[in-house]
Amino acid sequence: MTSATPAGPPPDLDLAFSLQSLADTGPSSGSGLVDPLRGADLWSAHLAAWLQQLQEELPAPLQAPAYSLGLELCDDPAIAELNRSWRHIEGPTDVLAFAAQEEAPPLPIGELAGAGETGLELGDIVISLDTARRQAISAGHGLEAELLFLASHGLLHLLGWDHPDDASLAAMLERQSELLEATPP
Known part of the structure; x- marks a missing residue:
């Protein structure tokens, strides 16, 4: 089902990148992905490449030439508050995803208001840098x-x-591995 070389150009991506004001960010943190100046461009490249890889296996309403999504990197207290508010689970987690297409069936890009400018809205991803650092060290x-x-x-x-369930998690982790193997440098 997956393809090592996706057909067609990568989709346009309108990325709203947010880096919470944290003490240990920027070039000294060891990753351009948390650089307030370069991070948005690096994330856009990765996310657009993944969307290109996934394009053929997506349901037709989610296949689009352009997408819009948000990505926020925050600390443990910020993600813990979101986790409590939205999932009713106390404490921080590593990543939260807030899908824009959950509530109603997704519309083809041409039927979205302003779709020509922003693309199909996917939602927001929030990642805790604190938790990510701990997990990176542990792994x-x-x-x-x-x-x-x-x-x-x-x-x-x-x-x-x-x-x-475990089978769904295994399938999802396998697909993640395939995306990461083809991630541009």
């Missing part, structure tokens, strides 16, 4: 690898993937 890899893993997980959730 024995760098912060950038952990952030890409969490963002790919969040993107799949925005596109309708879920993991209510």
